[in-house]
Amino acid sequence: MTRPVTDVVLPAWWHPLAQRAAAVEGREITRFLPPPGSRARASAVLILLGEGGEGPDVLLMQRAATLRHHAGQPSFPGGVTEPEDADAVATALREANEEVGLDPASVTVVTTLPELWINVTNYRVTPVLAWWHTAHPILAIDPAEVAMAVRVPLRDLADPANRVRARHPTGYIGPAFDMDGLLVWGFTAGVLATVLRLGGWERPWEPGRIVELE
Incomplete structure (x- = not known):
């Protein structure tokens, strides 16, 4: 199923990602999809590229x-x-405003990814892909919820030296990124790996090193 793509003028590097993301299917991202008839709670995340x-x-x-x-x-x-x-887009923008002070007017929503499932907490999650056309300073609004906010270059995520796998105490092994002490794993790492692939930024890497999660 193809999802709508905004008609806003995007930088050249956005085009492959925008078109491919609008047509990607959930099973191409993860095996964790909302079960039929699931009562999982609806949620959304903002994948904000600047x-x-x-x-x-x-x-x-x-x-x-x-x-x-x-x-x-x-x-x-x-x-x-x-x-x-009103919808997943409204959820993602509201949460980003509450968590890191993001101005919704600085953002153009490009498209959404298919609804995914976080089985541990039973959330069905819609990733919202957006262009940060007017970037501004961000901060952790509530330290009780957010420790820090950071902009991570895609070239660092794509660097094979930063690609690892993380093993959860349950034994599950999934993709991860280890950059100067910032270890990104789980749902977020899986979606980021998909973004790199769809956008054409992914570089060949050897999935050897495994980081043990506490």
Whole structure:
């Protein structure tokens, strides 16, 4: 199924990602998809790509270590859909504003990825892909929820030296990125790996090193 793509003028590096993301299927991203008839809670995350001094980058944040779920884990801005949210896009933009002070007017939503599933917390998640056309300073609004926010260059994510795999205590092994002490794993790493592939940034790497998660 093809999802709508905005008709806004995008930088040249955006075009392959925008077109491929609009047509990608959930099973091409992960084997964790919402089960038929699932009562999983609706949520959304914002995959915000901007252009910094080192080329295209993505906005990530690290969740506070005291949270009940996903404590200390790097992630995209996002959260659970509230009754006042019109759709997944509204959820993603509202959460990003609340978590890192993102101005929704600085963002153009390009398309969405298929709805995915986080089985551990039973959330069905819609990733919202957006262009940060007017980037501005960001910060952790509530330290009780967000420890820090950072823009990560896509070239660092694509660097084979930073590609690893992470093994969860349950034994599950999935993709991960290890960059100067910032270890991105789980749902976020899987989606980022897909973004790199669809955008044409992925470089060959040898999936050898495994990082053990506590």
